[in-house]
Amino acid sequence: MPKQLPVAEPLDTYTLNMGPQHPSTHGVLRMRLTLRGEQIVVAEPVIGYSHRAHEKMAENRTYAQFLPNTSRQDYLSGMIYNFAWVEAVEKFAGIAVPERALVARVILAEFNRISSHLLWIGAFLMDLGAPTPFLYCWDDREAILFLLESVTGSRLTYCSGRFGGLNRDLDADFPRRAREVLSKLKARWDEYERLIEDNVIFRSRAIGVGILTRDQCLSYGVTGPTLRGSGVPYDVRKAEPYGAYPRFEFDVPTRSEGDVLARYVVRVLEMKQSVRIIEQALEALPAGPILTPDSIGVKKRLKLPVGTQYYAVESARGHYGILLVSEGGTEPYRAKFRTPSYPNLAVLGDVMPGNYVADAVAVLGSVDLVMPEVDR
């Protein structure tokens, strides 16, 4: 049911249809804004323009056949989504994963998280009207994509996870190249801080704008950096550790302000934590096979035991969950994906009223939406 619009007084308010084709709705979001002057009275997100029925598709494919779909739900952190599916199936089927693959997954997923956050910083600053940081971030992101491409063969929609490991081993030179990328990134933090965080205009646009309270976040189910920007230290990697994450030391950065700046700072700090995780993982990367010898290849038909199970990971946007209902067949009876951007978007209807149109763009940008992931 669409939210009931309050009755607008004639000539007092008007409706502005922002999107689905608009430079800063990040794909195909449509915001139906009721405005008084430039002030927002009601903001109503309308979604579904990028619905591809991933959940239905999952019911009609074997577990392996669905692999390429996963990274297309969130094309900016596809690696994490791909591994989530693989790990969920492994867990339910009881497939053992070699140590090397577990650690390699952490490395690749964290690199993917950094690239996603970098893109977000660029796109967000673009929303605020600064085009230059965008290219700086893409420059750095490109180094990461190049590195990931050398391992997986793809730049965005990765499909390197296999039930029982990875499809290809990290080559002997990989740690050196990875460290090179990390040192390039670390050399940039100061520059970003000077260019973006210290900028007077950026601060005036970001401080105290679009405040999400802790209660709002919790009642809507907001997760990820958006939630951590409102002071809740919830991170699936800590709360329900999975994969090789418990072995590595890292902090969950939080900010209590809940405004646009807090969400920005949390993401920047998170990238630094990801760098920390990757450094430890590169040290700890064991030798050995990357794929378990008794792996079910993509050609063979894997059957899961009867039952309902849930598996969650921390994607770049928040809590990503996979609910799998199996009736013992080669295809899931039902697959439900809990994508983080959906509640993160839903809460905005509460935050937008009272802000200006320019702020609406800033707030929308600050929650890091990926529309294909909202619609699935």
Added chain:
Amino acid sequence: MSVLHHLLAAVLGDFLASLVLGVVFLMGFLTFNVLFLIWLERKVAGHIQRRLGPMEVGPHGALQTVADMLKLLSKELFTPVAADRYTYLLAPILVFMPTLCVASLIPVGDAAAFAEMPYGLIVITALSGLTVISIFMAGWSSNNKYAVLGGLRSVAQVVAYEIPVLLSALSVVLIAQTLDLQRFGDTRSWPHLFGLPLPYVVVEPVAAVIFLIGITAETNRAPFDIPEAESELVGGFHTEYSGMRFAMFFFAEYTNMMVLGALGATLFLGGWKGPLLPGWLWIMLKAYAVIVVMMWARWTFPRLRFDQLMSFAWKLLIPLALANLVVTALVLGAIA
């Protein structure tokens, strides 16, 4: 030039011949200048963003803007059905006029401006305020909510920022004791240091900064580009314009930059005066220096929010410019 003038004068008479030649020369010059400025902007942006900018068409991409112009010329001229047709068609034509008039008033040599006037500065201030009318016409007649918002923002912005521009110009006028732009080049009234004449920016740095901020806002350039903020208002006032009509707005923006940059150079940087090089080259170089600073700002800063923009003008710039004017007057009075 003079041969052409004689030929034309035989047909049209002396006055009309000068007028036609002047307008044709000025428009031709400004058009090529805009092509160069757009190329320069893209190069500046490119190098700020760690890339090369246009490189493919011509040496270092010098012909890129020509190619873009040809592309725009070949585009369909689209008119929305619900548009206020005549206003819609008139706006891109009118937007060019005030800038052209102002350009003819900028002196480029000891006795060379296309039109000389003893009250040149007042005329320029009056004329440069007219650009906003055509911008508002464009926004209003497009019958598009984004365009209307852009037009409304533009009016409020230009009205607010004209005041500090005028006030900061006035403080230089107080020192120069003239409103005739030609006489701003009179080095005898410049401030002197060890017998060396120095441009007015040395004694009026605050006014110069306010002037720079003001003209950046008046030309709708980032960080004050809210009338066409593409991440909020899609295209702002020119959302519904296509092809050459859009290009006219684009042209007007860059011409405006050039003219206001030249005005700033005349007021604060000593105009066409300078050693060795001819006057027209000096004023161009100085104007380009001002423009490059504007480009630098555009590719560095995020955009201000509308209410922040207004309070910046009314609560900070205007009081500051007023205070600067009063201080200038007091100091001048004390010296006298």
